[in-house]
Amino acid sequence: MSQEPSRPLADMSVTEDPDVFPEPRDVDEQHFDEQTVTRARQIIARYPLSRSALLPLLHLVQSVQGHVSQAGIAFCAGQLGLATAEVTAVATFYTMYKRSPTGEHLVSVCTNTLCAALGGDAIYAQLSDRLGVGHDETAGEPGEPGSVTLEHAECLAACDLAPVLQVNYEFYDKQTPESATELVDALRRGERPAPTRGAPLTDFRTAELELAGFAADPEIWRAAVNSPSVAEETLVGARLAEANGWQVPAMPDEVPLPAVPEKK
Amino acid sequence: MTSAGDDMTERSKLTPVLTRRWLSPTSWTIDTYLQFEGYSALRTALSAHPDQLIQLIKDSGLRGRGGAGFPTGMKWGFIPQGDQGAAAKPHYLVINADESEPGTCKDIPLMMADPHSLIEGSIITSYAIRAKQCFIYVRGEVLHPLRRVQNAVNEAYAAGYLGKDILGSGFDLDMVVHAGAGAYICGEETALLDSLEGRRGQPRLKPPFPATSGLYAAPTVVNNVETIATVPSIVSGGSDWFRSMGTEKSPGPKIFSISGHVERPGQYEAPLGITLRELLELAGGMSGGIPLKFWTPGGSSTPLLTAEHLDAPLDFEGMTEAGSLLGTTALMIFNETVSVPWAVLKWTEFYDHESCGKCTPCREGCFWLAKVLRRMVDGQGTPADVELMLDLCDNILGRSFCALGDGAVSPITSGIKYFRQEFLDLCTEQPGDVTVARPRQQAELAGAHR
Numbered sequence: 001m002s003q004e005p006s007r008p009l010a011d012m013s014v015t016e017d018p019d020v021f022p023e024p025r026d027v028d029e030q031h032f033d034e035q036t037v038t039r040a041r042q043i044i045a046r047y048p049l050s051r052s053a054l055l056p057l058l059h060l061v062q063s064v065q066g067h068v069s070q071a072g073i074a075f076c077a078g079q080l081g082l083a084t085a086e087v088t089a090v091a092t093f094y095t096m097y098k099r100s101p102t103g104e105h106l107v108s109v110c111t112n113t114l115c116a117a118l119g120g121d122a123i124y125a126q127l128s129d130r131l132g133v134g135h136d137e138t139a140g141e142p143g144e145p146g147s148v149t150l151e152h153a154e155c156l157a158a159c160d161l162a163p164v165l166q167v168n169y170e171f172y173d174k175q176t177p178e179s180a181t182e183l184v185d186a187l188r189r190g191e192r193p194a195p196t197r198g199a200p201l202t203d204f205r206t207a208e209l210e211l212a213g214f215a216a217d218p219e220i221w222r223a224a225v226n227s228p229s230v231a232e233e234t235l236v237g238a239r240l241a242e243a244n245g246w247q248v249p250a251m252p253d254e255v256p257l258p259a260v261p262e263k264k
Numbered sequence: 265m266t267s268a269g270d271d272m273t274e275r276s277k278l279t280p281v282l283t284r285r286w287l288s289p290t291s292w293t294i295d296t297y298l299q300f301e302g303y304s305a306l307r308t309a310l311s312a313h314p315d316q317l318i319q320l321i322k323d324s325g326l327r328g329r330g331g332a333g334f335p336t337g338m339k340w341g342f343i344p345q346g347d348q349g350a351a352a353k354p355h356y357l358v359i360n361a362d363e364s365e366p367g368t369c370k371d372i373p374l375m376m377a378d379p380h381s382l383i384e385g386s387i388i389t390s391y392a393i394r395a396k397q398c399f400i401y402v403r404g405e406v407l408h409p410l411r412r413v414q415n416a417v418n419e420a421y422a423a424g425y426l427g428k429d430i431l432g433s434g435f436d437l438d439m440v441v442h443a444g445a446g447a448y449i450c451g452e453e454t455a456l457l458d459s460l461e462g463r464r465g466q467p468r469l470k471p472p473f474p475a476t477s478g479l480y481a482a483p484t485v486v487n488n489v490e491t492i493a494t495v496p497s498i499v500s501g502g503s504d505w506f507r508s509m510g511t512e513k514s515p516g517p518k519i520f521s522i523s524g525h526v527e528r529p530g531q532y533e534a535p536l537g538i539t540l541r542e543l544l545e546l547a548g549g550m551s552g553g554i555p556l557k558f559w560t561p562g563g564s565s566t567p568l569l570t571a572e573h574l575d576a577p578l579d580f581e582g583m584t585e586a587g588s589l590l591g592t593t594a595l596m597i598f599n600e601t602v603s604v605p606w607a608v609l610k611w612t613e614f615y616d617h618e619s620c621g622k623c624t625p626c627r628e629g630c631f632w633l634a635k636v637l638r639r640m641v642d643g644q645g646t647p648a649d650v651e652l653m654l655d656l657c658d659n660i661l662g663r664s665f666c667a668l669g670d671g672a673v674s675p676i677t678s679g680i681k682y683f684r685q686e687f688l689d690l691c692t693e694q695p696g697d698v699t700v701a702r703p704r705q706q707a708e709l710a711g712a713h714r
Binding site: 046051052080090095108112113158161170197199207221224232233239241252 | 276277278279280281283284286287290292308312313315316317318319320323354363364365366367368369371372373376377397403404405406407408410411412414415440441442443444445446447448459460461462463464465480500501502503504505508509517519520521522523524525528529530531532533534546547564594596598602607610611614617618620
């Protein structure tokens, strides 16, 4: 079911205004194919002003190359009519744009205070030792099957499930040094253990394509939407309220809206 | 007991409004949402005058759930309306879904479990402020919530809740889901707008405020996910219903995210004004019975509190009175095994990493605070370092460009306020005067410049 490989996730109808949408220039065909150019135009069409497309475009070039290269920066600049220096200034500001080639998988370990206190620091130390790499370094040849880039991450917004880590931005909750080691060992062997919450694991580049707003395959994406998200911690309050019969006050049947305020 | 409202507060410790649909096995689908009378508030809203909705939200007393607690209806009311000047420009609604404050984990489960409440709230809000375009700026590192929100937007388009002439009302709205790229500062509303314009996420000088000069210099409302997801329930239930929960100045239910050393961490939706003591009881108490040492009411940018604040009401006023802030109601709970200077160091390293670099007090201050704290935790500090840090904090608080700097000093000043001896104990063998520091320390200090 991949007859529309470049199907955007959102269906937007936006009129292209040549003043707002500059003509693309200098496409580096050696690195970026026609499909990438088509996707770039679709991204730009989502926004009233083209420059808003820069963050998704950087995700897009990262999905092609596994990092934001000089060629990627030039591609974005060409699509948006910007100077490469303007694009570089943006690309270097954001943590998610990697400046050197990334492994097949990106493993991000939360080492912020809460996770660290519950074992996040120990997990990071263990993985660093196991993979023989430090922050932002890759075990194996970047891009090759089984290659893994390690990073320590800031708070990943799953503190009730601490300590957490992510692979390609999917959640692996309530980890231990042992479970995390098993996980990266499996990744190194070319396996793809499922996340606790999130879609079946793909790879870093496919995740980046999704961040740019595209599904590599619409059917797979639909299944990804419906993959698990439930953790006991997420539901604990709602379950407790249900078990105790605690309810919010009943809403009245008729709720008149306030009158239109008089203009002062 | 005189009324149903009193009866409720007596019995219902939790008030699942936002979280009630989460228990459904496919809570994120439009079918489930419709079964729970989803999008009925939208029908009500579209039959009303937009100004009636702004007034309704003002009457409800809803305050922003992103941390600052600004009255939501007032924010909407600041958008200039008419066909002259700034009012004539396109209006925008931007949803701040860049949840990154350490400890905060409410919007991400909400977007995963119940994205349609956010979409419906966004459509109602857009109608009220006369916006024809809405952007949902989702933190980049969270793919599953991002795809759930994108899927909900697609479903809403297919069902006619987005696009042209929504439900025959003549109102048009387009919605774009936009992924961030990993920068905590983009949770600051003007930095988020710069980021959405394809720039480095650095905050803007205010005024002008986003209400008149926001996205593309046009009138813009920026609201948090939980704030907007609350709107449909207020439209359905009315402002009196909403005010029957919470306190007079902090009305309504709120998702409290409890993490750390408790038996049952997780999401608890309760009326504002509940206390940590009550929440801890619901969460099964401290894990392993090890006593509470310190906690944050709403993320790392809200000053630490201790066991003496267990009965302080968790609302905007109660937390200010206790010397902290309600923030995002991210309750990080730490027991007696955790070193305060260590915890503070970890947070300070976070602010050092996330400082955007625009203003000197925050950029340089966070850098040096992290260095000084690291030296203390490594046993190389002196008692004078405590004063040095307080002095640095004094030069950051209120003097940095945006609230990130203010947040960065919170763990340090509150940590020293309640646990000064713990900082001093780290340097028991160190001389009190940094000018006579030992050679090794001097070498380390020199190394810090490299």
